[in-house]
Amino acid sequence: MNNSYLKIGISVMLLLLISPTQAADINAGKTRAAICMGCHGDAGVSKNRMFPSLAGQTSAYLENQLKHFKSGERENPTMSAIAADLSDADIKNLAAYFSSLPGKSAGGDAKLAPEGKDKAAMCMGCHGNKLQGNGQFPKLAGQHPQYLRKQLNEFKSGTRKAGQMNAIAKNLSDEDIKALAEYFGSL
Known part of the structure; x- marks a missing residue:
């Protein structure tokens, strides 16, 4: 009987020690994305030919790049400053939001x-x-x-x-x- 209580106690302690991964919140990402719209477009489709569209981009890639900007591994004065203020949850939420949006073709030279x-x-x-x-x-x-x-x-x-x-x-x-x-x- 003591052995059963011990097993239950260990199981409860393990559950408490394991922190569950929080699912991304697309709506929180949409709210936080207001700062991104100037360069990356209202729905993640950039109108500026020198800035990437984020709509439809993979969430893993977006998370990775935001973390690189935040750590300084990837350098861009604007993006580094913005990413510095993002929490891990913000990064996950932004990535989920932009990856959920439909992409759009930018077009290309028909001859090339x-x-x-x-x-x-x-x-x-x-x-x-x-x-x-x-x-x-x-x-x-x-x-x-x-x-x-x-x-x-x-x-x-x-x-x-x-x-x-x-x-x-x-x-x-x-x-x-x-x-x-x-x-x-x-x-």
């Missing part, structure tokens, strides 16, 4: 997009077969080509660090980068 399509197979292994994003890898489909070109050039130069992307981008010509960005934007 087919050339980019021919080169995009190398991107699909990480970013998904429709470049829709895959876990920690971002959605490329529908992003502004200008933003994508900037990011690929930063990976190529090493200004933006991400081991595998740095290695891949180093092998891309300026023409490859432009064609890929136009194709991704056209999706």
Whole structure:
């Protein structure tokens, strides 16, 4: 009988020690997203060609990037300042909110997009077969080509660090980068 009480006591103590993971709150994310709208658009679809659209982006990728901005691992004066004030719950909620929104195509140069399509197979292994994003890898489909070109050039130069992307981008010509960005934007 004492053995049963001991087992119950240990079980209760273990349950108390294990902190449950709090589910993301999309509505809290929507409320907190007001600060994001100036650059990333009212519904997460950026109207500024130099800022990414967040709508439909994977929540894992968004959480990861916000944490990188907060820690200083990824640098951007505006994003670093905003992320510094975000709690872990805020980050999770924002990521859930933006990932729940429908994305939209930014469009791309109709002449260059087919050339980019021919080169995009190398991107699909990480970013998904429709470049829709895959876990920690971002959605490329529908992003502004200008933003994508900037990011690929930063990976190529090493200004933006991400081991595998740095290695891949180093092998891309300026023409490859432009064609890929136009194709991704056209999706």
